[in-house]
Amino acid sequence: MINYVASLIVLVLLVSCDDGASLQKYYVDNQDNKNFISLDIPASVLSLKDNVSPEAEEALASLRKMNVLAFKVNEENMTEYKAEEQKVKAILKNKKFKDLMTIKDKGRNIILKYEGDPESIDEVVVYASDKEQGFALVRVLGDNMEPAKIMKLANSIADVDSDGFKQLENLIKK
Template sequence: MQQSIKRIFYTLFTAVILTSCGNGVSLQRYFVDNQESDNFISQDVPLSMVKLDKSNFTEEQNDAYNSVKRLNFLAYKTTETNTETYHAELAKVKTILNDGKYNDLMEFSDKGRKIVVKYIGTDDEADEVVVFGSAKELGFGIVRVLGDNMSPDRMVTLFTALQTANVDENQIQDIMKFFK
């Protein structure tokens, strides 16, 4: 009897372990798989290294900024010769971001460029915020925003503040060169 209980327990335990290690593609896995690939650029940036003029930030914007700890960036550059691959990679990213665990936060388009902001978490706390932008003539980029005590409302506040903030362009020069 004891042997049967042990077998059942081990079988259930093994089934749970194998099920939890599914082969589903996550955004983190996509980053790892492509960070060294051709036509991709990848950077991990602690927010402390980003020089930004916060003098005009409100207290709420400052709190939102301080809740972010790190940015993971991955971009794909499109060229005349890799259009088919670009569309395949774009489809993979869109499939990942259409997973039900990603909640919509913001979306906007400008001059053929589309930006989508999603988050994982609840309405009160975001575990991860994802900014995805694409443009046919340039390619696409994904930024994973990671931090503590992030909330969707704070992130909207932060993104609004960043649109008018003075950012030192030397910090993003490598990324901009990649798209030229």
């Protein structure tokens, strides 16, 4: 009887430690997958033009890095694309991710979610999908990111110096 109870306790502990698929595990599991492009981008790659608001500058200063995982769809991997898309959607349904914004435009869907306290965000997740292009999953990690300042930064995105992004785009095309 004691062995039965001990086994049951161990089983409960093991099950409680696994909260299902996590975003971090998904990144790690797929970073070497041939269908994915994986990038870790330090916040230092980004720079703002001189005429942006102080809030946008503070938001940029609160960023540490971005993890990008992109699935480029083609005729040969359409089945895998659909399966991976469902996995990501299931992960993002986790209650720890709170909705920030959803955009649907010309066949493209962009979902922004965050993790952390509404006054001090730890992580912003951007999921962008397009059935012809594939999907990208971006984790924006930072320290005490404030939603209002992050939104100012998003509004200033046209003012971001895109030289760093152009270099990254060239890497992806190769």
